[in-house]
Amino acid sequence: xxxxxxxxxxxxxxxxxxxxxxxxxxxxxxxxxxxxxxxxxxxxxxxxxxxxxxxxxxxxxxxxxxxxxxxxxxxxxxxxxxxxxxxxxxxxxxxxxxxxxxxxxxxxxxxxxxxxxxxxxxxxxxxxxxxxxxxxx
Numbered sequence: 001x002x003x004x005x006x007x008x009x010x011x012x013x014x015x016x017x018x019x020x021x022x023x024x025x026x027x028x029x030x031x032x033x034x035x036x037x038x039x040x041x042x043x044x045x046x047x048x049x050x051x052x053x054x055x056x057x058x059x060x061x062x063x064x065x066x067x068x069x070x071x072x073x074x075x076x077x078x079x080x081x082x083x084x085x086x087x088x089x090x091x092x093x094x095x096x097x098x099x100x101x102x103x104x105x106x107x108x109x110x111x112x113x114x115x116x117x118x119x120x121x122x123x124x125x126x127x128x129x130x131x132x133x134x135x136x137x
Contacts, residue, residue: 021071021121023111028054028116040076042119044086045096050117058099059108063076067105071121 023039034042041047048056061068063084072080090096105122112118126130 009108020074020124021067022124023075023119023121024112025120026112026118027114036075036077040078043076043099045099046084046086046089048096054117059102059111059115059117059118060099060132061102061105061108063101065119067123069074 038047042056043058043060045058050056062069063080069080072078072083076083087096087098091098100111101121102111108120108122112120
């Protein structure tokens with residue numbers, strides 16, 4: 001019985017870490033690592049420029065994806081619907097825009113490596129090409 005409980009605990013811990021999200025940015029981005037408050041401002045589209053004056057390009061996966069939900073909980077310490085409400089408020093008031101929604105992690109890695117000032121997230125199990133900086137909180 002103890003052996004079964006131990007294996008269940010180990011598999012739970014392994015699965016929790018395998019789906020965790022990590023922030024990645026283009027090599028041109030500066031000032032990393034960022035505190036949670038800065039990440040929240042960036043991903044809620046309230047901070048639009050890096051300290052060096054370059055525009056921040058935010059990429060996300062579909063808001064209904066499990067990785068996006070994990071990212072919101074683990075990296076931003078907020079619920080996904082709260083982030084969606086902030087984007088809606090900015091768009092409907094005419095003062096901002098939503099981040100660009102991508103269809104896959106492969107597309108995310110490709111666009112972040114090619115776009116100066118880009119920021120996004122991928123799962124821990126995804127491999128990187130070396131053109132991105134990984135920020136792990």
